[in-house]
Amino acid sequence: MELSFLSSPQIFFTVFTLAVSVFLYIFIYHQTNRRKTNYPPGNFGWPIIGETYEFLYGNSEKFIGDRMKKYSPKVFKTKVYGEPTAVLCGVAGHKFITANEEKLFRVWRPHSLQKLFRAPFLPNASASIPRETMVNVTRAPGFIKTEALIGYLGKMDTMIQQHFNLHWEGKQKVQAYELMHRMTATLSSRFFLGFEENDPRIEKFARLSDGMTVGLHSFPINIPGTVFYRAKKAADAMRMEVQQLIMEKRAAMSSGIQTQDILSHMILSSNPAAGRFKSEKEIATLSSALVVSGFTTPATALAIIMKYLAERPDIYDKIRAEQMEISSSKKLGELLNWEDIQKMKYTWHTSLEVMRIIPPFQGGFREALRDFTYEGYTIPKGWKVYWSVTTTNKNPECFPEPEKLSPTRFETPPPYTFVPFGGGLRVCPGKEYSRLVMLIFLHNLVKKFKWEVLAPNENMIGTVIPMPGKGFPILLQPLST
Structure with missing residues (x-):
């Protein structure tokens, strides 16, 4: 027996009404934008989603570059994540945003990040953790200040040496990105969460972080089968793991055991009366964000650096000479110190140059706190403002x-x-930490190995945080030191 809920005329009328409504919406939408001629030039794209797909899944450099050529090399408008967005380009754009932090702008996180790292201690539970909170937590005890990192430097050198001994020595072919990912995950877990080197949970945290990373910048559609759904499950699982770790640390602290890591500091400094960190869930949310941010970008940057060093033996030789000179000044078994790091100028300049050509991170968002004028155009309050490294990195000027x-x-x-x-004001609080990780890794790497890239045409997948599509396989050649 056939069931019919609507007659044919009703179906026709419903479809016709819907089609007319969509047409009117699009017509009014575009007519309204034409009248607002003082907005920057550009295109909002499709209704609601705008140009989000091209922004997330296309080539970031091409996305920005094409619009700079078509509309303006200084500023253009688009719509990403459903938000009207002004892209401020070039040196002037970078300088304007930097000079007006907290005056004209506040930090804004894409909706996917807001949902993955929601901050339940804020009035709006869907809001992301404010950068001020993250900076205060990491800097208050001095964890990421230079003087604190100096004390951590020797431990970092020891852990990286152990990593090479366990996972690189005696190997002919390795998946280098996977190993660097493991190494940065170990350091991040040790530094932020207090794990010991051989704690089996490090591997689990690395897998969960991988699952979260692919969904950091995605359509926040939380249904089975989507990238965001998998990322959300990984984020929830990591949060539960950290909550369990917090209970363990509380028990250890109550028995008089002292620990030195950021998670322990957050537990000790929790202040329900001040409205911050009232529960394990809230601390777990913030510490999960710190762990993910602490190892994904350095691993990507190191993979890109290694690729270029394999292609440019002349630059590799200069870096190795610099590092061997430092090594020759050390006693047998002596660890790196701060003075050694300061001598690694050519190595760091090379790292910066490689990151200029292939950035491991593309840019960031702000939100306009009030209407303002830029290059003669009006940027309304509430619009998002985006800065991108690609607007200057490849600019021949x-x-x-x-x-x-x-x-x-x-x-x-x-x-x-x-x-x-x-x-x-918005310089990354983990900049110096990332610099140390990269320089200590490269110091130990070039002392021990040369390498050949086995997939020279390997594509980088992802645009906001790119990573090698095949895991960066290399052939190792051990060297005598």
Whole structure:
């Protein structure tokens, strides 16, 4: 027996009404935008989603570059994540945003990040954890200040040496990105959560972090089969793991055991009266965000650096000479110290130059706190503002012959041309931590190995946080030290 809930005329009328409504919406939407001629040039794209798909899944450099050519090299409008967005380009754009943090702008996180790292201690439970909170937590005890990192440097060197002994020595072929990911995950888990080197939970945290990373910048559609659904499950699982760890740490502290890590500091400094960190869930949310941010980007950056060093033996030789000179000044078994790090200038300049060519992180969002004018155009309150490293990294006015790898550029880099760690009030609090991880890793790597890239045409997948599509397989050649 056939069931019919609507007659044919009713179906026709319903479909016709829906089609007319959509047409009117699109017509009014575009007519309204035409009248607002003082907005920056650009295109909002499709209703609701705008140009989100191209932004997330296309080539970030091409997305920005094409619109700079078509509309304006200084500022253009688009719509991503369902939000009207002004993209401020070039040196002037970087400088303007840096100079007006907390005056015209506040940090804004895409909706996917808000939902993965929601902050239940805020009035709006869907809001992401404010950067101020993250900075205060990591800097209050001095964990990421230079003086604190100096004390942690020797431990970091020891852990990286152990990593090479366990996972690289005696191997002919390795999946380098996987190993660097494991190494940065171990350091991050030790530094932020207090895990010991051989704690089996490190591997679990690395897998969960991988699952979260792919969904950090995605359509926040939480239904089975979507990238965001898998990321959300991983985020919930990590939060539960950290809550269990918090209970363990509370028990250890109550018995008089002292621990030195950021999670322990958060537990000790929790202050329900001040409305912050009232529960294990709230602490777990913030510490999960810290762990993920602490190892994904350095692993990607190191993989890209290794690829370029394999292609440029002349630069590899200069880096190895610099590192061997440092090593020759050390006693047998003596660990790296702060003075050694300061001598690694060419190595760090090379790292910066590689990150200029292939950025491990593309940019960030702000939200306009009030209407303001930029380059003669009005940016309304509530609009999102995006800055991108790609607007200067490949600009020949900033970097002549931009596709050429030339580490000496960074002996005197022009201001506001290279901002992979942000700048001003919003400079990444983990910048110095990431620098140490990368330099200590490269020091131990070039002392022990040369390598051949086995997939030279390997694509980087993902645009906001790219990673090698095949895991960066390499052939190792051990060296005598």
